[in-house]
Amino acid sequence: MDNQVHNAIVSFIWGIADDCLRDVYVRGKYRDVILPMTVIRRLDALLEETKPAVLEMKKQLDAAKIDNQWPALCNTAGQAFCNASPFLLKDLTSRSKAQTLKADFIAYLDGFSPNVQVILDKFKFRNQIDTMVDADILGAVIEKFTSSDINLSPNPIYKDADKKIIKHPGLDNHGMGTIFEELIRKFNEENNEEAGEHWTPRDVVELMADLVFMPIADQIKDASYSCYDGACGTGGMLTVAQDRLLKLAKKQGKEVAIHLFGQEINPETYAICTADMLLKGDGEEAEHIMYGSTLSDDQHASRQFDFMLSNPPYGKSWKTDCEKMGGKKDILDTRFNTYLDDGEEMSMIPRTSDGQLLFLLNNIGKMKKDTELGSRIAEVHNGSSLFTGDAGSGESNARRYMLENDLVEAIIAVPENMFYNTGIGTFIWILSNKKEERRKGKIQLIDATAMKSPLRKNMGKKNCEFTPEIRKEIIRLFLEMEENEVSMIFDNDEFAYWNITVERPLRLRVYPEREIPADTFKKADELTTVKKAIASVPTDIPLDDWMAFATATKLKKGQLNKIRPFITEKDPTAKPIEGEADADLRDTENVPFTYEGGIDEFMKNEVLSFEPDAYIDDKKTTIGYEVSFTKYFYKPVQLRDLSEIIENLRNLEKEADGVLADIMGGVL
Missing domain, CATH: 1.20.5 (Single alpha-helices involved in coiled-coils or other helix-helix interfaces)
Structure with missing residues (x-):
């Protein structure tokens, strides 16, 4: 679409907000009216030509007393939606009385098919009607949207009766979708505190799409593919992915269809996403966008997908979802629990303060295993997913599962201040369950933190971007697996370690003459018996050997346990107590899988040479995984x-x- 036309339409719609809403709504609330009205006007324009036929069909269906009329009406309308009210939007501009306008406008809205009703309900648009009627601006808003100065119809508007001179060209579905996305972007700029939650910058999305599709571009066939986003927001990732795959397929001379699937928990962004699909003519795709929490109410549980892109919420509590799923200890969802080779169950459930890894595990659970391409995933996370959680924690276990199953192709560090509502650094994870041969058993780390171009004007906290040239260079590093100062390749084991518990024996010196408190035992005669037993210990029993002293008293184990704190002290020169560790001397160590000789050699070199009596409690040994970009890319200041x-x-x-x-x- 001509950029000039595109910008003119966006400016006109933006001007409606300034002209009609300025004194009624605060600027941040303009979107509550403008976005749903844009959707309504576009749908209205698409239905205008078939309106008489739809009304005639409704008349016939009513006469035949058919209840479920929507399939037939939508079919007559030639769209995935329809409006069965007697009105077109332009018909309402003739209403002179506010209450008549209100009643007819409500009847008009009620005439839309159920798929549009869902959008209006999630927008909470009916809540705005009284506000606009009371302020006497509803008629002005409708008049602006139906004005001949703007064309949201697919048909051109002509200047002359002979229809030879075009005043406004027709707006196809792609152009309408682009305009709608631009309006969303502008509103997000007005509400920077929310923008990053539901809208990922286009430059980042395009990089993610390239990372997903470029490696398999020459393997695309004449076929149907599916793309999924479990935190789809306004649907930007899905539409960019769709566009990217279609272009690559065309370049390869292939005919493909791509079906979009998503789920979103925020009602307004769900409405925007669904509306965007309808505006682009993707009625079937709109039905694939589900409302609700992906974690506790996965509405695509039975599906698997070819491609998955997502920017899940990070650093955000999922406690409510956790409670809905039965509590952290009782979550049995197979997406978040797995089994080790020995049959031991391994939970991958992270702390409730941050659920981003659950979205990645959700995607992994939807990977196709029986296709040539398998599935490819691109997902944005903050640094927490790389290193938060000790060995054996849910976060570490999630990393362990991904790396031991060789699912991670690459992780790319993104510059700070790339997103609208956060300045922190982020990372793009690239996963595949059908790695090419050269990538098997390996992970590529790319430090793109310095690969950025400054914006002339900040957008919220976003002050830089990936230009097409920068994206091209990152893709080149990825595809060529080049190794240099910003791109390194490691075996999966590089990120694994054993967490071992190093113990040292407890050593106690006995002081038999010390007083034992009277209330140590419930019965006074038991205390007397104990004191006699201590007094009867032969003098040749060494007091630096608790085991020998305890045996000599002939007291029961329970009695010895009660008196030991009073008659002993730790002494590094005393003899070790077999089977008992000194908790104060306990230590833990992380031993890399890559340590030559493993745990035994580590103990020999790093521990026993300093503390010869140290030993490992094998029952406490756990396996952990973490990825540290700082370790590999840190450059000390000269x-x-x-x-x-x-x-x-x-x-x-x-x-x-x-x-x-x-x-x-x-x-x-």
Whole structure:
């Protein structure tokens, strides 16, 4: 579509907000009217030509007393939706009385098919009607949207009766979708605190789409493919993915169909996404966008997908979902639990303060295993998914599952301030369950934190972007698996470690003469018996050997446990107590899988040479995984040479002397 036409339409619609809503709504609430009205007007324009036929069909269906009329009416309308009211939107501009206009407008809205009703309900648009009627602006808003100065219809508007001179060209579905997305972007700029939650910057989405599709571009066939986003927001990732795949297929000379699926928990963004699908003519795709929580109410549980792209909420509590699923300890969902090779169950459920990894596991659970391409995933996370959680935690277990099943192709570090509502650094995960041979058993890390172009004007906290040239370079590094200072390739084991518990034996020295409190035992005679037993221990029993002393008393184990705290003290020179560890000397160590010789060699080199009596509690050994970009890409700041510092100090000293001389000369 001509950019000039595109910009003119967006500006006109934006102007409606300024002209009609300024004194009634605060600027941040313009979207509550403008977005649903844009949807309504576009749908109305698409239905205008078939309106008489639809009304005639309704008349016949009513006469035949048919209840479910929508399939037939939509078919007559030639769309995935229809409006069975007697009105077109332009018919309402003739209403002079506010109450008549209100009643007819409500009847008009009620005439839409159920799929449009869902959108209007999620927009909560009916809540705005009274506000507009009371302020007497409803008629003005409708008049603006139906004005001949703007064309949201697929048919052109002509200047002349002979229809030879075009005033406004027709707007196809793609153009309408683009305009709608632009309006969403502008409204998101007005509400920067919310923008990043539901709208991922286009430059990031395009990079993610390229990372998903470019590696398999030459394997695309004449076929149907599916794309899914479990946190789809306004649907931007899905539509960009659709566009990217279609272009790649065309370039390869292939005919493909791509079906979009998504789920969104925010009602307004769900409405925007569904509306966007309808506006683009994707009526079937609109039915694939589900409302609700992907975690606790997965409405695509039985489906698998070819491609998945997502920007899930990170650093956000999923406690409500957790409670709906029965509580953290009782979640049995197979998306978030797995089994090790020995049959042991492994939970991958993270702490309730951050559920982003659950969205990635949800996608993994929807990967196709019986197709040539398998499934490919691109997902944005913050740094928490890389390293939060000790060995054995849900987060570490999730990483373990992904790496031990060789699912991760690459992780790309994104510059800070790339998103609208957060300045923190983020990372793009690229996963595949059908890796090409050269990638098997390996992960590529790309540090793209310095690969950015500054924006002329900040958009919220976003102050930089990926230009097409930068995206092309990142894709090149990825496709060529080039190794350099910003791209490194490692075996999966590089990120694995054993967390071992190093114990040292408890050593106690006995002080038999010390007083035992009277209330140590419930019965007074038991205390007397214990004291006699201690007094009867032969003098040749060494007091630095608790085991020997305890045996000599002939007391029961329970009695010994009660008196030991009172008659002993830790002593590093005493003899070790077999089977008992000193909790105060306990330590944990992380031993990399790549450590030569493994745990035994680590103990020999790093522990036993300093503490010969140390040993490992094998029952506590756990496996962990973490990824640290800092470890591999950190560049220490080059310190200045000492001679350079001294020279600078001398120059400063000379300058100071000169200044002082000038001051003193002025005084004298």
